[in-house]
Structures are given as structure tokens and as C-alpha cells.
Amino acid sequence: MTSSVSCLTITAFTLERYVAICHPLRAQTMSSLHRAVKTIVVIWVVSCAAALPYPIHTRIYYYVQHPVTLQPVQDSLICNIEVGAADVITS
Known part of the structure; x- marks a missing residue:
């Protein structure tokens, strides 16, 4: 802004x-x-x-999952627009 x-x-x-x-x-x-x-x-x-659109679409989520257990890696928590969110918006 x-x-x-x-x-x-x-x-x-x-x-x-x-x-x-x-x-x-x-x-x-x-x-x-x-x-x-x-x-x-x-x-x-x-x-x-x-x-305004950025804070509306921003979410807190885990970016990385453990390759074996598929559990979210605690240190990968970020605040951003989700990677797959762009596909949902354009569909």
C-alpha cells in the first residue's frame, strides 16, 4: 500500500x-x-x-510436508497466497 x-x-x-x-x-x-x-x-x-486483494487471499499454512510421514513440517509455516489457490481462482 x-x-x-x-x-x-x-x-x-x-x-x-x-x-x-x-x-x-x-x-x-x-x-x-x-x-x-x-x-x-x-x-x-x-x-x-x-x-486489498492480497490480505483477502492470504492464508497461514504449512508449505512443506515430511516425505515419509506426510505430516507438515513445523518450521515451514508461512503466511502467503497458497500455491494451489491460483488454479482455483482461474478455474
């Missing part, structure tokens, strides 16, 4: 600089604290929405 916020913030700065350089009179009328707060809120909401 923070990566998305970073990229979108840089994009917002770039667009603001473009407007300020190419349309200086419009930039003066568009600049306000209210607009800046709206932009920040939109950036965070979009970033949260973009990051």
Missing part, C-alpha cells in the same frame, strides 16, 4: 507542477487547502483499494 501511495503522490506532484508551469493562471485558482486534502484522501483510498 505504501508503494502505491508513494507512486500516486509523485504523480500528483508531477501533475501539479505541470499545471503550474503550463497554465500558471489556472494553477493559482485551483490551489487550495481543501483541494490538497481531497487529493491526499483520494490517493490513500485508491492505494488501500489496490492493496
